[in-house]
Amino acid sequence: MEKSFSEIKELLIRKGLKATHQRIVIYHLLFNSFEHPTAELLFDKLKINNPSISLGTVYKTLDTFVQTGLAEKVLSETGSDRYDANLSSHHHIYYTDTKEIVDFYDSELQDLIIAFLNKKSIPNLKIKDFKIQIHGEKIDMVENQIN
Amino acid sequence: MEKSFSEIKELLIRKGLKATHQRIVIYHLLFNSFEHPTAELLFDKLKINNPSISLGTVYKTLDTFVQTGLAEKVLSETGSDRYDANLSSHHHIYYTDTKEIVDFYDSELQDLIIAFLNKKSIPNLKIKDFKIQIHGEKIDMVENQIN
C-alpha cells in the first residue's frame, strides 16, 4: 500500500513532527524500499531529486523516525545501520551468501511464539516484542533443476 | 565449564590456528565473559595482564574466531560490535532500559521452532540457524513487592 506525500504529511503531524519536505521524501523512499537501506543508500537516491539534501539530515531524520516509532533499525552484522519503515510484525531472512535481508511473514510462527511467551513468563522481564533472524544460503532453483 | 589455557591451545590447533599467547588470552577472557563484550572492553581488561597487546590484534583475533566458528557476533543496535564464545544454541534478551544483553536458553522454544521450520520449508532457502531477540524492560522484583 503506497502512501502519498499528503498521507505522509498527515502521519508526521499525527506523530507531533514538523512535516518538512526532507522528512516526507525520506519517509516515502524508506517506506517503498524493500532492501532495508542504509542512510548512505537513501541519501544517494534522494540526491537525484533533492540535490541539496544533506547526509546529516538523513541520519538525524532516521533517528527521529525510530524515536517516534515510524521506523526501526534492522540488526545487521555488516557495518552500517539499516532501516525499515514496515512495522507490521515480521521477521528477517539473512542470506549469508548474498548479504540480502528479506522480510519474512508467517502468522503461524508468530502465533506459536506469542503463545509460548505468554505461557512462560521470564522472571524480571516485561516483554515488548521479539525478532527472529533466520540465517541461510540462497538456493538457485533454476540451477538446481539443470544439474 | 572453565577452559584451561592448554585446552584452549588444543582447541586453536584443532581449528588450524597458530596458538599464540594473544589468541589464548583473548579466547579465555571472551569465553568467561557473560556480558557479550566489545573489542574495546576486552582490550581494556586484557591490558592489565598483557600490557603490550594491541587493539588491532583484538579486533583481528575476534574476526578470526568468527571465521573459524569459535565465536560469533551478537547483533546489537548500540554502536560497537559485541562478541560471544558461547556457541550452544541460545537466544538473547535485550533489556531496552539497561542495554544489557542476556543469554536465554529454552529447549522447549528451541524445539518448537525447529519443528516448525522443518515442517515448513522456505522457497530458495537452506536454513543454517536462527536467532531470536526478546526485547523488554527489566522489572525490579524487590521494588515491585514494596509498592
Add this chain to the structure above:
DNA sequence: TCTTAAATAGGAATTATTCCTATTTAAAAT
C-alpha cells in the same frame, strides 16, 4: 637450534555516525 610463514604492535587511514552553527522553513500568531 634454525628457518620461515604467520601473527603482532603501533599507529595511520578509512568508514560510519554525530555534532556544530549559520541559515532556512513550517506553522502558529497576528
Add this chain to the structure above:
DNA sequence: ATTTTAAATAGGAATAATTCCTATTTAAGA
C-alpha cells in the same frame, strides 16, 4: 496574507569504531 519564532536543515568539522599497513616478533616444524 504577513510576521514571528522555534525547530529543522546544509555543510562541514569532529568523533567513534574498525580496518589497514609494515617492521618486528613468534610459533611450530625441519
